[in-house]
Amino acid sequence: MKPNEYDVAIIGSGIGGLCSAALLSHRGYKVILVETLERLGGRFSSTEYEGFKITTGALGIPTKGIVEDIYRQVGADFDVTDVSKSSLWIDGNWYEIPLKGQTSFLLSIVDAIGEEKTKLIGRFAQRVAVEKIKSAFRQGAEHGKPIDDRLSFRDWLKQYTDNERVLQVFATLTSAISTVNDFEYPAAHWFAYISKRGQGGLTNYGCATHGNIVLAKSLAEVVAAKRGDVWTNCLAKRIVVKNGSVAGIVVERNDKDTELSCKVVISDVGPKRTIELADSENFDTDYLAEARSLKATSIVVSMVASDKPLFDNKCAMLIAGARRIVAGFPVSNVCPELAPSGQHLLHLWGTPASCSRKMDVEEEIRQNVEDIKEVFPEFEKHGRILKMETHDIDDEFPAMRSWMGYDLKQETPVNGLYNVGDGVKPFGWEGLAACAQGAKLVVDNITKRVKPA
Ligand SMILES: Cc1cc2nc3c(=O)[nH]c(=O)nc-3n(C[C@H](O)[C@H](O)[C@H](O)COP(=O)(O)OP(=O)(O)OC[C@H]3O[C@@H](n4cnc5c(N)ncnc54)[C@H](O)[C@@H]3O)c2cc1C
Numbered sequence: 001m002k003p004n005e006y007d008v009a010i011i012g013s014g015i016g017g018l019c020s021a022a023l024l025s026h027r028g029y030k031v032i033l034v035e036t037l038e039r040l041g042g043r044f045s046s047t048e049y050e051g052f053k054i055t056t057g058a059l060g061i062p063t064k065g066i067v068e069d070i071y072r073q074v075g076a077d078f079d080v081t082d083v084s085k086s087s088l089w090i091d092g093n094w095y096e097i098p099l100k101g102q103t104s105f106l107l108s109i110v111d112a113i114g115e116e117k118t119k120l121i122g123r124f125a126q127r128v129a130v131e132k133i134k135s136a137f138r139q140g141a142e143h144g145k146p147i148d149d150r151l152s153f154r155d156w157l158k159q160y161t162d163n164e165r166v167l168q169v170f171a172t173l174t175s176a177i178s179t180v181n182d183f184e185y186p187a188a189h190w191f192a193y194i195s196k197r198g199q200g201g202l203t204n205y206g207c208a209t210h211g212n213i214v215l216a217k218s219l220a221e222v223v224a225a226k227r228g229d230v231w232t233n234c235l236a237k238r239i240v241v242k243n244g245s246v247a248g249i250v251v252e253r254n255d256k257d258t259e260l261s262c263k264v265v266i267s268d269v270g271p272k273r274t275i276e277l278a279d280s281e282n283f284d285t286d287y288l289a290e291a292r293s294l295k296a297t298s299i300v301v302s303m304v305a306s307d308k309p310l311f312d313n314k315c316a317m318l319i320a321g322a323r324r325i326v327a328g329f330p331v332s333n334v335c336p337e338l339a340p341s342g343q344h345l346l347h348l349w350g351t352p353a354s355c356s357r358k359m360d361v362e363e364e365i366r367q368n369v370e371d372i373k374e375v376f377p378e379f380e381k382h383g384r385i386l387k388m389e390t391h392d393i394d395d396e397f398p399a400m401r402s403w404m405g406y407d408l409k410q411e412t413p414v415n416g417l418y419n420v421g422d423g424v425k426p427f428g429w430e431g432l433a434a435c436a437q438g439a440k441l442v443v444d445n446i447t448k449r450v451k452p453a
Contacts, residue, residue, distance in 0.1 A: 004260045005453075006228075006261070007030045007031065008264040009032050010033045010265075010266045010267075011236040012034075013268070014268045014435065015216075016435035018040070018219040021220070033220065057391075061080050061212075063205055070440065071219070077218045079218070083207065085315040136157075136160045148188070150186065152186060153185050171183075171320070172319060173318065177404075193404065207334045231251070234252070237252055239265050239279075241417070246263065263416055264417075264418070267417070278414055283414070294406065296403075297399040298391055299398075300365065300368050300389070305385075307343065310376040310378055313330065322375060323371050324352065325375065332345040350364065350367070361390050361392075400425075402422065404425060407426075408424050410438055410445075425438060
């Protein structure tokens with residue numbers, strides 16, 4: 001093959017692009033991965049900030065599922081510190097939640113609340129309520145009738161309980177998983193998620209020991225080691241389509257445009273941007289309408305530095321009944337290398353009042369800060385806001401490019417053109433695991449259709 005000829009060109013080095021590139025290289029394809037930024041990884045990367053190593057997006061890395069599988073398959077180093085438990089904050093108290101199977105994990109939260117409430121309202125009534133919710137969950141997650149797609153998760157749950165604390169706990173879980181509020185999110189999609197066993201994430205996860213950038217680089221190294229190329233600071237400007245099929249991409253590198261020829265293009269820049277790159281003329285009207293209707297999700301991230309840990313455990317935090325914050329992670333308790341010596345780092349995630357419209361940034365930040373003061377009483381004495389970030393629905397990097405369950409397919413109407421990433425998540429999958437699973441499906445499809453040159 002000539003220098004500018006490849007089997008597959010991949011645009012964007014997010015987790016979807018990186019997994020695709022590493023898997024294809026491992027299977028003998030000549031691959032080029034182009035990334036417009038200097039840094040690899042997209043929302044699966046990390047940067048230095050005032051001596052802290054902070055993530056550009058994801059922090060909880062799913063372990064014992066598809067993400068780790070891909071690393072193992074391609075022989076890349078998976079440097080993740082496992083976290084084995086979770087804590088739930090509600091009404092000013094922390095409860096430890098053992099990590100078991102996904103459904104049991106959720107049910108054990110109901111149990112934890114049940115036991116506490118038993119002291120107040122009597123054992124029998126509470127037992128009945130807990131059993132009713134448990135059985136509803138088993139039906140929803142395992143062998144129940146299909147749930148009406150229009151029923152929100154909150155309305156589904158209200159059929160079984162009006163206990164405000166139970167509703168708060170599951171509102172938190174819904175937002176923590178899907179980055180959408182429980183009253184906006186369809187119950188059917190929620191159960192599709194918890195019944196998917198392969199993805200890890202809710203019960204098996206960890207934190208990149210030395211930052212996500214190390215994990216991103218380790219997949220890129222697989223490409224470089226197998227006759228492929230990884231070009232950073234390289235913008236893909238156009239996807240070349242001839243007679244309905246992909247023929248190459250045009251990239252700008254060192255102020256010069258270059259055309260690279262290839263049989264297949266995988267785009268990790270989101271379906272809408274992919275259409276712009278390949279020219280909307282090459283897509284049918286139904287596909288264009290579907291792409292236009294994609295709606296992204298939003299999130300507010302608070303990075304809190306402190307001179308003593310504001311939370312003592314080494315586990316993920318679920319925060320129920322607060323104004324906005326739904327989850328957190330005591331980064332430096334788990335991975336001390338990510339904070340300068342003598343300092344501590346806590347990440348907190350808040351779901352905006354609504355994920356259906358642009359957020360009121362000032363108000364969202366104010367509400368998140370109020371939550372921090374309430375949940376971590378020592379914040380005002382020992383902590384400070386290191387950085388707050390908002391990822392809004394129309395930002396280049398939203399929380400997710402599509403609500404879970406409303407994604408586009410990975411295949412496009414253009415022959416040889418695929419999307420990966422969180423705008424094309426397989427049904428029932430979420431976050432990094434979804435992007436990795438999507439990449440695997442695309443690579444399996446390519447392997448069947450195109451032989452390496
Ligand atoms: C704050 C936050 C917290 C999150 N927390 C978690 C979590 O804890 N666990 C979890 O599983 N998920 C989490 N997620 C979701 C997860 O980070 C994303 O779903 C995932 O990283 C998206 O990856 P992607 O493959 O879609 O690519 P992206 O990360 O979107 O990367 C796309 C890449 O393409 C590049 N690019 C764009 N245009 C071009 C072009 N024309 N030419 C070349 N390159 C281009 C971009 O620079 C970028 O690097 C979080 C997301 C956010 C924002």
